[in-house]
Amino acid sequence: MRLAEAWRVALGALRANRLRSALTMLGVLIGVAAVVALVAIGTGTREEVESQVEGLGSNLLLVFPGEAGVGAAPAVSRLSLADVDAVVRVVGDRERVAVQVTSGETVRADTASRFTSVLGVLDTTPQVFTRDLSRGTYLTRTDVDTSRRVAVLGSTVAEDLFADRDPIGRQVTIAGVRFRVVGVFAPVGGQGFGVDRDAQVHIPVTTAQRLLGTDRIDALAVRAPDLDTIDELGERIVATLSERHPDSEFSAVTQEEIIGVLGDILGILTWVLAAIAGISLLVGGVGVSNIMLVSVRERVREIGLRKAVGARPRDIGLQFLLEAVLLTTLGGLLGIALGVGGSLLAAAYSPVPATITWWSIALAFGVSAAVGVAFGVVPALRAGRLDPVVALRSE
Amino acid sequence: MLVEAEELTRVYAMGDTVVEALRGVSLRIASGDYLALVGPSGSGKSTLMHLLGGLDRPSSGRLVIDGQDVASLNRNQLARLRNTAIGFVFQSFHLLPRTSAVENVALPLVYRGVPARTRRQRAAAMLGQVGLAHRLDHRPSQLSGGEQQRVAIARALVTGPSVVLADEPTGNLDSATGQAVLHLLEQQGAASGAALVLVTHDHEVAGRAHRQVMLRDGLVVS
Structure with missing residues (x-):
């Protein structure tokens, strides 16, 4: 079966169950939107803090009592x-x-x-x-x-x-x-x-x-x-x-050192936020897996018929895998739109800074497609391996 | 010879018990044959049909379909054999819902890699031959039982198979419609030169075949 044909079949199957497809997508959508928005806020905060420190003036040396370091008690x-x-x-x-x-x-x-x-x-x-x-x-x-x-x-x-x-x-x-x-x-x-x-x-x-x-x-x-x-x-x-x-004890730190340390902290913070949002993306993936298993079970007769007329296990597997990938990538695209929109709104109407980064969008899209593959593969394999005799007999 | 079956057995393990569905069946089918597989339920006629259709492999024995030894084929090759050599007609039609008649008929061509335009042309022509030229874009739910089975016949024949296997093709139809469908199947089968194998427990239906093979308890009795 040609890939274009498989896409068409997958899209048709999603259309046939619009509400279910939409709800399954929602899980991925929220996860991706969260990743994009939180990375944008993390990056925006980092840039703003850096520009603030830079805005203090150049060649600055700050001298204060106590030890320099994150978490050091103020002396x-x-x-x-x-x-x-x-x-x-x-x-x-x-x-x-x-x-x-x-x-x-x-x-x-x-x-x-x-x-x-x-x-x-x-x-x-x-x-x-x-x-x-x-x-x-x-x-x-x-x-x-x-x-x-x-x-x-x-x-x-x-x-x-x-x-x-x-x-x-x-x-x-x-x-x-x-x-x-x-x-x-x-x-x-x-x-x-x-x-x-x-x-x-x-x-x-x-x-x-x-x-x-x-x-x-x-x-x-x-x-x-x-x-x-x-x-x-x-x-x-x-x-x-x-x-x-x-x-x-006294410490002297340069502006560059402060920017470096703050940048590192906020960089880590951004990754932690992205990772937390990533967990919700995983949960969305589990939802996709679940729905795909239900979908395979519901369409056992269709699978049996397709096999009877000559579909190979991989044709059937591909059909269901593409269905899962389509769910997560559509969810991913909508999630990116929501995440970008939300970030821009936040940046425009609240004190929360947000900077959209292309890598976070690319990452979110890539991850959502990967989630589709990872969570679609088990249902797809199951569908591909169905015994046509058993499948045709099911009522 | 189109189909050569020698001493076919098919054994299922169901938990601890072993079910012998076929216990040594030999059968030869030539091009243009018209054969009825008859027997009471549980006689093994469905199992035999699955083997003849390349949906299943025998536990032992030799089965050659269209020159290919079924035992030596993997699942992909078996799928290809079904696609090129076999046409199925089922009791319950087995049409895809939400899919038009012409697309249902074109389905086997999808797995053969035929381009969409050609597929539609061939499927439409085939639907014309079964008298449904005016129903191309109707969905199964918009068709009567007899029309649905005619779509299924068109689907079975669109690839030009060597063997058409029909499993109780009139079982879900009233007798007049059943007669008409059967007549169409015989006519189209003969026109294409394919061997026609009917699986049925209806003696009247079986009587129309040129040859009857009677199964009982997994063995050919006549």
Whole structure:
């Protein structure tokens, strides 16, 4: 029997049992849609996180207390502004060093208020991290040196507190203390690993330390002059800090290392998601197998007749195998459509990022066809091996 | 000689008991023969028909159909033999539902690799010969019993077989229709030069054959 003929017969058999075929397909459809959508979300998340880290600026070196590594417990910082001065001496350029003290605080303006993260920083922040202002000016060195109560607002904070009004020169209170708004950041968008940079408020680090009643620094970032010396610079900074705090550990990681580690984690996460979705695809395959066995049993007489007029075992086997493959590939195509559609909708109307990858579509289609073969082969063999005498006799 | 059967036996193992359906049957059928296999149920006539039709292989004995030794054929070769040398007509018609008359008739040609257009032409011509030129695209459920059996006859003859095996071809039809169908079978069989083997327990039907082979308890008694 020619292949084209076998396809026609298989399609006819599926049409004859429309509802059953549709329900069987649904199992595969859901599995494939889940694979495509979850891989898209995983990939999208990974790309967004990577672009966020890249968006921080290039040649970045992040210095923090404790050990670097996924799952390492956050260490209590013993860094102070004096340590920052020491790091500045190592780097040789104050403009390349940024610090951060972070605290969650309620920020108020007139009747509007918002709880958000308030960062105590140096005036060098825009030079170290890539950060643009939409209005006003950033903090100055004098603001830091004299602990002025001035603030630069993130774009969403400015919007929440002042709506359409220009915030520059207006008052906000942070933890009950009055600040004057001097600038507003341009929006950067996105939400990488839980940090919404558009919701931050920057104030001078000296002011922040006074506000929080502390002299600690949470983190330190350095923009290295070039990538070739970045590792060596990191080692020198860690050595200097370790000298100053012999009983503490410090780590310096480059932006590339962070992207690498995050990328690896999210890559694994994507595969895990795909594997979980793959399980539902397998369940769909079991459904196909089941229905094909029922179909073989129902059509014993047809098989017997076909054999009587000259069908070989492999003609019959092929007919049922193609039926199973047709079920899963049609289900697979519809599943891909649903998965792609769902991912695009999610990306457009929710904060969930999703990037469609061709390999995930090709994989899902290939797997659904393979599921058809794998789960169709047993029913097909059974049909092919039926004894024509027994088959013809069945009523 | 078209069919040569010598000392055929067919033994089935059903659990612990062994059933001897055929216990040494010898038979020769020549081209153009018109033969009736008769006998009470359980006599082995159906088993013999399955062997003669290449649907089954004998447990022992020699069976040559159209020059091919059935014992030496594998399942694919046996399928080919059925496709080229044998035409079946069954009591219950065995037409595929949801499939038009012309496609039912064309089915054996599908397994012979005949292109679709040629298949349809040949099947339609064959349906014309059995008087169903106006029923080509009707489905079995839209045809009467006699018409369905005529479709089945067309299917059996479309490949130009050497032997046509008809298993109680009138069993599901009223006597007038049965007569007509039988007459058609004889006429078309004779026209094609094929040997016609009727399996029946109806003496009136058997009486029309040129030769009767009577089976009882797995043996030829006359």
